[in-house]
Amino acid sequence: MLAVQLLVNGFVTGCALGVVAISFSLIYATTKIFHVAHAGIYTLAGYLAWTFVSHGVPDIAALLLAIALGALGGAAIQQFLYAPLERRKATHLVVLIASLGLLAVMQNIIAAVYSANILQFPVPWGSRMVAAGSIRLTWTQLLTAVLSLAAYAGTMWFAHRTILGKRIRAVASNPFLAEITRLQPQAVYIYVLAIASAIVCLPGVLVPLDLGLQPYGGITPLLTATIAMIAGGVGSISGAFALSVLIAELQNLSLLVIPGEWSIGITFFIFVIFMLFRPTGLFTKAR
């Protein structure tokens, strides 16, 4: 019973993490920006949805509004932070520091406005149970798994079947060639930040719906997602998603054999060893 329940919990956590990883991967593969402030958008989405729900906005509308505002926030970050830095020939390190600074500002504003307390969504249905034999899940967990899988499928479809998706992949593949073939990389970067920010808002709302909101709660998922992206192969959407699920499963199932305090350390130690033998990641670029 314990192993199966841990397996199911790991899958739910991994799916949510997978959506963070594919959205981060989309940004990094296209813009080459290590967009740490993505964790800020993830956190902000939860607080925005909480605010809407607390003011009587229906739950679905609150989620959609948070996604829309998250997309706008992402586009604004590209337009008003990253694009000016690129025009001034800022190095990757400078851009990373700017992103880190923005994340700190966002987290501090959220903490100042909402307090550093853990906030609960006033959504009673979220904690109702669905039981199948000995497996017990909340509606929020079930919804997280289903919508995350849908987000993964949707991102794959978008990247491979739409004109904008193909344009993004072209820019990611060769920005210089994209520039001279008038694919307008700068405009594409804004689209990418907006789309990836919209995608990350999904776990940004669903995970806190299950586990509560914290101003500094976005860092750990982003860090784990980044590792999943690298281990999965930078640019591979499937790789990032699959490795996220694998990491979450390893963290959960490792509890069967080792104490919890070793779980994170041993999981990532396995990945360090793995990266030594396959530094380009498990899934090679599959754009």
Add this chain to the structure above:
Amino acid sequence: MNRLIRCAVAVLAICLTFGGVAQAETIRLGAILPLTGPGALIGTQQMRGIQFAIDQVNAKGGVNGNKIEVLFEDNQAKPDQSILSFNKLVDLQKVPMIFSAYSGPTLAMAPLATRKKVLLINAGAQADKLATASPYLINTLPTIGDEVSVISKYVVGEGKKRAAILFENDAAGIAGRDDYLKAFPAAGGTILAQEPTQFGQTDFRPALLKLADSKPDVMLVSITAGLQQMAQQYKQLGLKFMVAGTTFFQDPSVVADPAAQGFVHTQVRIDAPPALAAAFKQKYGVDMEFFVRQYYNATEIVVAVLDKLTAEKKPITGESMRDTLLAIRKFNGLIPLEFKSNTATVKLDINVMKDGKDVTIKQLSNE
């Protein structure tokens, strides 16, 4: 003659002026609390508790005509910042006494308090080492070890002899875990399993599942954050064993949550009179929370000490304040307590969460 009168008036005026200053002398105290950073929420409660008590004393004319002023320093709950603040308050402002909070910062300042003979009053931290850290450190709360001992005896007495421990993997959580490892077997129970969580982590499901697998009668908890989420996940997973903890359980959101129904814990007895709680709410717009009451109570103790010292016209130093505090020994303020050592002996209740309320089922003490 006129000249003589003028001189006499001048001398009288000087005497009155200096006499007046002496009578209206402001007694300066210090407080080193986390006013920014992750501990800011609790630090702000602590600051308000002190300031609320001081404002009430000053509004009544101070202690024997002396107003009190508390100089607040922000340590962000960091030991190194606390040392800087301590030196600033003691060396520059010459304060004889400082309110402190959090185990790490208080333990860092304790050796300095001993060396500089400055009284430290801690009303928020509970690490066991605080009891012996300095003769100049007075703890108005029992240590976590005292509470763990009381709850362990109660739980075993209820026939729940097989326990699992859920603890936070930081200094406070590990100290609590270690106390359970000693106190629970000493009370006649057996520890079957233990699982850590990270501070601020709110996904307790893996740890709860693993602990449940050891089939305990009771889960002993030593976490300070995410209690409500832990309670909800405990309920969602359909777990049935008893859940027991310490004063950290006294979180209004946890008590109100139906998921925490049946949780038992020790509780330092605090009965804030309704009029006092209402006055606080009117001033700050929020309830008089746990740490507000703790620091209000600690300030009342300090005021009682200052009252005695000024009435007896004794110098106000860290040493005289400590000696007077230990000589008074019994205080019947917001929290009645007694100092048989430099850690207070207080009334401890065993509470159970029932229908959204924290109901006292047994009254004990940490003695």
